[in-house]
Amino acid sequence: MKQKLAKVYLILVFIILYAPIIFLIVYSFSQGETMTNYHGFTWRHYQTLFSDSRMLAIVANTLLVALLSSLIATLIGTLGALSINRTTKRVTRESLLTLNNVLMVSPDVIIGASFLIFFTMLKIPLGFGSVLMSHIAFEIPIVVLMVLPRLREMSSSMLDAAQDLGATTRQLLSQVIIPFISPGIFAGFFMALTYSLDDFAVTFFVTGNGFSTLSVEIYSRARQGINLEINALSGVMFLFSLLLVGGYYWIQQASRKRKHRKREVAS
Amino acid sequence: MKRLVSLIIGLLAICGLLAYSSSQLERSSGSTGDKVLNLYNWGDYIDPNLLTKFQKETGYHVNVETFDSNEAMYTKINQGGTHYDLAVPSEYMVAKMKRAHLLQPLDKSRLTGWHNFDPQFLNQSFDRGNRYSMPYFWGTLGIIYNDKFVKASQVQHWQDLWSPKFRDQIMLIDSARDIMGMALVTQHQSMNTTDPQKLLAAEKKLNRLAPNVKAIVADEIKMYMAQDEAAIAVDWSGEAAEMLANNHHLHYVVPSEGSNLWFDNLVIPKTAQHYNAIYAFLNFMSKPANAAQNAAYIGYATPNAKAKALLPKSVRDDRQFYPTQATIDHLQVYRDLSPAKVELYNDRYLEFKMHH
Known part of the structure; x- marks a missing residue:
C-alpha cells in the first residue's frame, strides 16, 4: 500500500513538472495564433521558425555562449576548487569560500548592472565578448561549489598511497584526483550550462551591437504576447535536450559495459 | 583523464561549428559590412517583411535589437557601449531622454515623408515642433x-x-x-x-x-x-x-x-553612427504603403494619415481604435x-x- 502511494505520488509530481512543457509543445502545432484555443494540426510555426534566420542565429549564439562559457568556467572553477581544498589555513579557506558564495547569492540584476558599468568604463564593446565574459564570471562559483564536496570526500590516504607508489604530481592529478572528482566536474559543467542558457538579467545588461540571446529575445517579444513560433522553438529545444540526455546515458552505459568487460578479462 | 580531454575537444569542435553557422546565418541575412542600421525596438514591434523590403530597396541591413521597457532602453543608451541608430521610446521617455541630452535633432530637410502625417499627432507637448521625434504608433x-x-x-x-x-x-x-x-x-x-x-x-x-x-x-x-x-x-x-x-x-x-x-516614437539617440541609413529608414517607414503594412501587422493605430487611408475600411472606421474626431x-x-x-x-x- 505504502509503495503504491509512493508510486502514485511520484507519477503525479512528474505529470505536474512536465505538463506545462507538453502543453506548450502541443500548441506549437495549433493553426491558431495564440494559446487560447487549439485549432487543428499544422507545421506552419516550425516553417516560420526555420525560415527566420535571425532567430536561428540567436539560437546558435545562445548555444555557443553557453557551451564555451561553461567549458571555460569548468576549467577555472575546478582549478579554484583544487586550490581552495589545498589551503590548510582555515581562515583563508573559509573566507575564500564565503567570497565565492557571495557571488552565488547576489542578485543577477546587480551583477548585470555592475558588469555593464565595468565594461563601458573599460571601453569594451558590448556583444559576444562581453556576454561570454560575464557568463564565465557568474558560472565559476557554481562549478566551485559542485566540485568541492567531491574533493572533500577524497581520502588523503589514497593520495599518500599513490605517492608512495611513485606517482609524480602530474600523475597524481591526472590519474587519481581528476578521475575521482570527475562526477563533480560534470555536474558543475551541466549546472553552468543551464545557468547560462536561461540567464536573462545579467545577459540583458551586457548584450548589444546586434548580439542577443534567446532569453533576452523571448522576453522582449512578450509585450505583444508570445507567438507560437516561440512554442515551436521550445519544442525543438526540448527535443534537443532529450537527445542530449539520451546521448549522455548511452555513453555512460557503453563505458560501464567496457569497464565490466575489462574486469572480466583481467580476472 | 583521456575521456575528459576528448570531451573538451569535442565541445570545442561543436563551438566552432556553432560559431561558423551563426556567422553564416548572419551573413545570409546580410548583417555584416558597413551598410547597416541598428534599430532598438520593442519586441516584435515591426513587420519583418518590411525589413527585408527595406534592404532590397536601399541595400541597408537592419539589425534589430529588442527591449521590454522604456526604462531598460534608457539605461542601455545612457550607459553607452552600444551603437543604436534609432530607438522607439514612448512619449514621456522622449521628454526624459531629451532632458538628459541623449537625443539628436531630426534633420527635417532630409525627411521626405513628413507631409504624410496627420498634423494633430505632431507638435505634442513632449516634443514641440517634433525636433527630435517622429511618431510611430499612437x-x-x-x-x-x-x-x-x-x-x-x-x-x-x-x-x-x-x-x-x-x-x-x-x-x-x-x-x-x-x-x-x-x-x-x-x-x-x-x-x-x-x-x-x-x-x-x-x-x-x-x-x-x-x-x-x-x-x-x-x-x-x-x-x-x-x-x-x-x-x-x-x-x-x-x-x-x-x-x-x-x-x-x-x-x-x-x-x-x-x-x-499615448505615442511610441522613432528617435535618433546620441549613439547613432549610420546617418544615411537612418534617414533612408525614416523615409521608408513614413511612406504610406509601408506604414499601412506595418499597422496591419502590429494592429496599433498609425499617425500616418495617408497610410490610414490605405487600410481596409473595416479597420480605419473601427471606432475602437480610430476614435471619432470629437473624441480625439x-x-x-x-x-x-x-x-x-x-x-x-x-x-x-x-x-x-x-x-x-
Whole structure:
C-alpha cells in the first residue's frame, strides 16, 4: 500500500513538472495564433521558425555562449576548487569560500548592472565578448561549489598511497584526483550550462551591437504576447535536450559495459 | 583523464561549428559590412517583411535589437557601449531622454515623408515642433467590456464604472498615472494636474470605485479578460487589441469625455553612427504603403494619415481604435512631470490601492 502511494505520488509530481512543457509543445502545432484555443494540426510555426534566420542565429549564439562559457568556467572553477581544498589555513579557506558564495547569492540584476558599468568604463564593446565574459564570471562559483564536496570526500590516504607508489604530481592529478572528482566536474559543467542558457538579467545588461540571446529575445517579444513560433522553438529545444540526455546515458552505459568487460578479462 | 580531454575537444569542435553557422546565418541575412542600421525596438514591434523590403530597396541591413521597457532602453543608451541608430521610446521617455541630452535633432530637410502625417499627432507637448521625434504608433486608454455580461450602452463613459451594478467586476491596469488620470477626467480635470487638492479629490473618487474593483493587475489582465474572468477592464488600446483578437466577446471603448493619448516614437539617440541609413529608414517607414503594412501587422493605430487611408475600411472606421474626431479632440497627452510631482501621483494612487 505504502509503495503504491509512493508510486502514485511520484507519477503525479512528474505529470505536474512536465505538463506545462507538453502543453506548450502541443500548441506549437495549433493553426491558431495564440494559446487560447487549439485549432487543428499544422507545421506552419516550425516553417516560420526555420525560415527566420535571425532567430536561428540567436539560437546558435545562445548555444555557443553557453557551451564555451561553461567549458571555460569548468576549467577555472575546478582549478579554484583544487586550490581552495589545498589551503590548510582555515581562515583563508573559509573566507575564500564565503567570497565565492557571495557571488552565488547576489542578485543577477546587480551583477548585470555592475558588469555593464565595468565594461563601458573599460571601453569594451558590448556583444559576444562581453556576454561570454560575464557568463564565465557568474558560472565559476557554481562549478566551485559542485566540485568541492567531491574533493572533500577524497581520502588523503589514497593520495599518500599513490605517492608512495611513485606517482609524480602530474600523475597524481591526472590519474587519481581528476578521475575521482570527475562526477563533480560534470555536474558543475551541466549546472553552468543551464545557468547560462536561461540567464536573462545579467545577459540583458551586457548584450548589444546586434548580439542577443534567446532569453533576452523571448522576453522582449512578450509585450505583444508570445507567438507560437516561440512554442515551436521550445519544442525543438526540448527535443534537443532529450537527445542530449539520451546521448549522455548511452555513453555512460557503453563505458560501464567496457569497464565490466575489462574486469572480466583481467580476472 | 583521456575521456575528459576528448570531451573538451569535442565541445570545442561543436563551438566552432556553432560559431561558423551563426556567422553564416548572419551573413545570409546580410548583417555584416558597413551598410547597416541598428534599430532598438520593442519586441516584435515591426513587420519583418518590411525589413527585408527595406534592404532590397536601399541595400541597408537592419539589425534589430529588442527591449521590454522604456526604462531598460534608457539605461542601455545612457550607459553607452552600444551603437543604436534609432530607438522607439514612448512619449514621456522622449521628454526624459531629451532632458538628459541623449537625443539628436531630426534633420527635417532630409525627411521626405513628413507631409504624410496627420498634423494633430505632431507638435505634442513632449516634443514641440517634433525636433527630435517622429511618431510611430499612437493609442489611447479606455474600457474593455465583455458583451456576455455587460451591454454596450452601460459602459460608454468613465462615470459608468462607478455604477453599483458592477460590484466586484472591474479590473484595473496597475499604473498610477493612468488610474489617477481616469479619476481626474471624471471630475473634469486635466490628466496633468499637479494641484494636490485635485489629486486628493481624485483619490477620494477612486476610493468610491473600490467596491467595484475586482483586482489591480499588470500584464495578466489580458489573460484574465480573454478567459472571461472579469466583465470590465481599464487598459491601453494596444493591450485591448490583443484581448479582442483572443476573445470576440470583448469590445473596447474610448470614453468621449476624454482619455489619455499615448505615442511610441522613432528617435535618433546620441549613439547613432549610420546617418544615411537612418534617414533612408525614416523615409521608408513614413511612406504610406509601408506604414499601412506595418499597422496591419502590429494592429496599433498609425499617425500616418495617408497610410490610414490605405487600410481596409473595416479597420480605419473601427471606432475602437480610430476614435471619432470629437473624441480625439478630448484626448490628453501626459506631460513629463518632475519627480516630486510624480511622487504626488504615486502617493495618492498608493493610498487608493491600500484602501482597496
